[in-house]
Amino acid sequence: MSAPILVTGAAGFIGFHVARRLMADGHQVVGVDSFTPYYDVSLKEARFGTLTPHNTFVGERLDLADAEATRDLFERHRFEKVIHLAAQPGVRFVDPQPYTASNLIGFMNMLEACRHGGIRHLVYASSSSVYGANRKLPFSEHDSADHPISLYAATKKANEMMAHSYASLFGLPCTGLRFFTVYGPWGRPDMAVYKFTHAIAEGREIQVAQAGRVWRDFTYVDDIVEGIVRLVDRIPAPDPTWDAEHPDPATGPAPHRVYNIGNDSPEEVNDLIALIEDALGKKAKRVDVPLPPGDVLETRADVTDLRRDVGFAPATSLEEGIRRFVAWYRDYHRA
Template sequence: MKILVTGTAGFIGYHLAKRLLEEGHEVVGIDNINDYYDVNLKYGRLRELGIEERDVSAGKRVKSRRYDGHAFYLMDLADTPAIERLFKEEKFDAVCNLAAQAGVRYSLENPMAYIRSNVTGFANILEGCRNHEVENLCYASSSSVYGLNKSMPFRVSDSVDHPVSLYAATKKGNELMAHTYSHLYGIRTTGLRFFTVYGPWGRPDMAPMLFADAILNDRPINVFNYGKMQRDFTYIDDIVEGVVKVIENPAKANEDFDFMHPDPASSPAPYRVYNIGNGKPVKLMDFILTLEKHLGKKAQMNMMPMQPGDVEATWADTSALERDVGYSPSTDLDRGIEKFIEWYRSYYL
């Protein structure tokens, strides 16, 4: 297939593009390479895909020096004319939209960045699919949509009507927008609610990178809610395996849809929403202990209260994704952290 992957300078987008290219697909990547975090890390990921920083300029099609089937555009998802031209010129078989303004806490500081990227940008992707007959779309949602829900594990049949950050609200908005386009235009859309993803080339604003950097440099780490947190940490290779399976198995209509008791994760239209996580929540303090083990160094800790927009625990029920596409995460925390620290030392030290 010829696949558009948005956000290929990002953590998950980079790993997905690499996997698809190694499987023989043609991949067109786009990213606006904003400065939300270190752009050198973003260009480092692109370099692994054969895209050199010196070749990149706005709107230019850059051919990979490593993969014959890869091209990259420096492009903003919210640039409506540019996205329309991209769809018209490239003619995709499938789209995986991973580009977004990420981060829960940053959404408290700069809310309009989330509207521009996550709402306007996603609308441009949907319009591109509609206008250019792309019927296979998967996109990143987030575990943050569960908001105030404390019923564990989180199930896709649960209500997600109480988000606690604008980031989460935009991700729920994506799911609603996707359903509308599935219903009106028959586009097969699959939303993936990512749970805490970690691994090589991870985001520096996320706990694994923040903690590793602080521990190695003798700085204290901020431990929110006094350490009483749980996260469904999921290793990047398991996430990518699930995304590839979804691309290869686009959404189908639920022929048994009950209009009197509607299932929020499916539809009589070709629309699905899935959790994608490890299904095994880890206590934050256990995560820190595992980092300490592989770093060979103890952490200094600032115990702090819960931050606005954050949630105490996440835990994914992934049974629907397991049933429908055979998703089966296999990397335990100890092995995942070991591989992450190996990469971290090779890249930063």
């Protein structure tokens, strides 16, 4: 039997879907999560609970910021491939310590464990937030991303640089994935799709930034998962054409690559709200608010590299994705 694949953040939104897809494809999966209370832990427990009855899944509850526990995890399971999705999410600045512990210390522990564990490929979550103050659209991996405007984005950019250094120093193949506004069943309740749906369903007000004149590259979770599972088997190699005098941020002289995974079709938040209203059969009670610090007006993914290298790019329409999400929401909340 092949070695198990490690999925960190397996009780989280994307990690749960990735673990479930890998098991459906016949893989053994070890799922790790620390169950931090950033949002309702009962949702994380419910996700984890749907995975644990399967004999192809082993669940581990541990904090990757604990270096000893992380080393022990790798020694007990002998992975060949790792999908690292665990992180402290969110662009709203509240407390810097969780970002430091999870996104920096935890990521460093993961790199060290992969280095010493002989891992063949580390696939890790970055974020479209790294583009920060960039104004050129669509956002391309080949453009610099040196001006993050949230601490979360800064930690994700740091992850890319840390991974590149390990790829360069130790030959550890790494692939970073810049996700664009992921939504879908079992999603995060702090994100717009879930938050708006929940409030509208309960007749509460929703806060709408910039009167809804904000555009996001909403990406359905199944499309994100498809991109991840295809890239797991595409182990990067150094780019022989890389030019140090004219460096390309997306490639380099080490086995490290970065890909956007997004829908490449921005939708206005006003259109999102209208689709949720239609799916619920209820009108939203809106309150206009300024754009919060750390947010940007528009995101859009250039997925040329993803389409070229794995023959796939996200394409689920927002209308179809919202229909599926609201159906799940009604079932989960008995609404």
